Amino acid sequence: MDTQQFQLHILCYSDKLYRMARSILKDENRSKDAYQDLMMRLWEKRKQLKAIENPQAFMLTSMRNLCVDLLRKQQLNGELPANAEYNAPNPHQLAEQADTVNVISRMIDLLPETQRTIIRMKDVEEMEISEIAEVMSMTENAVTVNLSRARKKLREMILIHQQQEKMLYEQYR
Amino acid sequence: MKKILSILFLATLFVAGASAQQLEKLFDKYMEDERFNYIYQKRASTMDRLSDMKNFDLMVLDKSTTSLGRQMLTLNSADKSLDESFTREVENALKADKYEQVSIVRNGKNRVDTFEKPTDKGIAKVSFIKNPGNIVITLNLYATKK
């Protein structure tokens, strides 16, 4: 696989790969590093990439494994704090940040890694369950169960957020 | 002044026997639009920066062509719908004028497309650079001596 083929067949997945790194690592700088790291490895192994049947699944799996490893190392080193409970910020903050911050993204980031990776693969990347199962090394049934849990949890967070917003709004009147 | 120039430019194209030039019309349409930046250089010469190797217009180094001028239209915008509608206008114009795609280079959200087509006098080359929030379209005209 030469330079052009790499650009045509591999670089077209860049956005999905980067978004996966971001979902798992949550930190923008770390995800950029992980992304560059993976792309470099893919470039170095480009001659072998030709033989792969489902490049998207292969690359997403590689990215996920890379990031999950990183995450594990970070947690072992005590670098990451435990997931806090979701507290709605006050309406003024939200109004300021509304344009720059995707509140839904913040909520999804609070889900455990398996759930947030799966829900994004389904709802953002619009992948099929079978492919998600391959990337996650799970059965399709397990994917469905996790997907359902993630979506329901997200619904719950949205409800709480809206109730808190309403309460705070009443207070500030 | 500006009107005269644009009329003159269009006139030279009519003299050359060119049929409806959609791409040129696009330049005219937006040249005075406050959302765009526009440049027209009558004769692109290699002498602009001798010391700076980067500004070479290699076509002009080829003894058999002379530059007939170049135009550039730039859109710097945070408005995605404007980006998209402008891109579509450019693509439609290129298709209508029967430009042939010469190359595509993509890198994430950045993209450089080049096109060309033969003209009565020689050749027209277009480069279409797309980065998010920044779109540049350049038209270079050359005459080939036979």
Next chain:
Amino acid sequence: MNNIDNLLNNYFDGTASPEEENVLKNYFRSDNISPQHEMYKPMFAGFDKEKQIAAPAFVIPLERDKEKQSLSRKLWITIASTAAVILLVITLFPFKNQSEMQSDDYTVFINGKEITNPQKAQQYADKMFMQANEIIRTSYEPFVEVNAMQTEMDADKIFDNVYRKINYTESENQ
């Protein structure tokens, strides 16, 4: 709407088909959302927003494993080609005095306003064309480098190759 409620149930159970999920997505992107469904609108909007996140640029590194073909040879070719291009420029065109540049050679509009000062117009124009050329030139670099090494040390051939690479044709499947 009963149908939407059914679809939403399937959605949260994880059992909605791709087609059903599409119906939901389009519904929440439309303007006709029933009040009881309003709460889900930001959720679907949030997914759409995330889809817009783009990866940073990945710059393809230059070939390093061809060093066997000797770094000195690559260097020689680069020097020879640069020298050849400079020589061609100097012999073909005598240096032209910048003050000879006519003032009406350039027309510049920035955000709809004409730049009437000829020097400023020229400066801006030169800068912009240089930037555009640079973008185009660097986007081709990988091709230029790889092919330069395969060429013999013939100044004309090297020049022709560089020239031809600017017109490199590739097709893309969309």
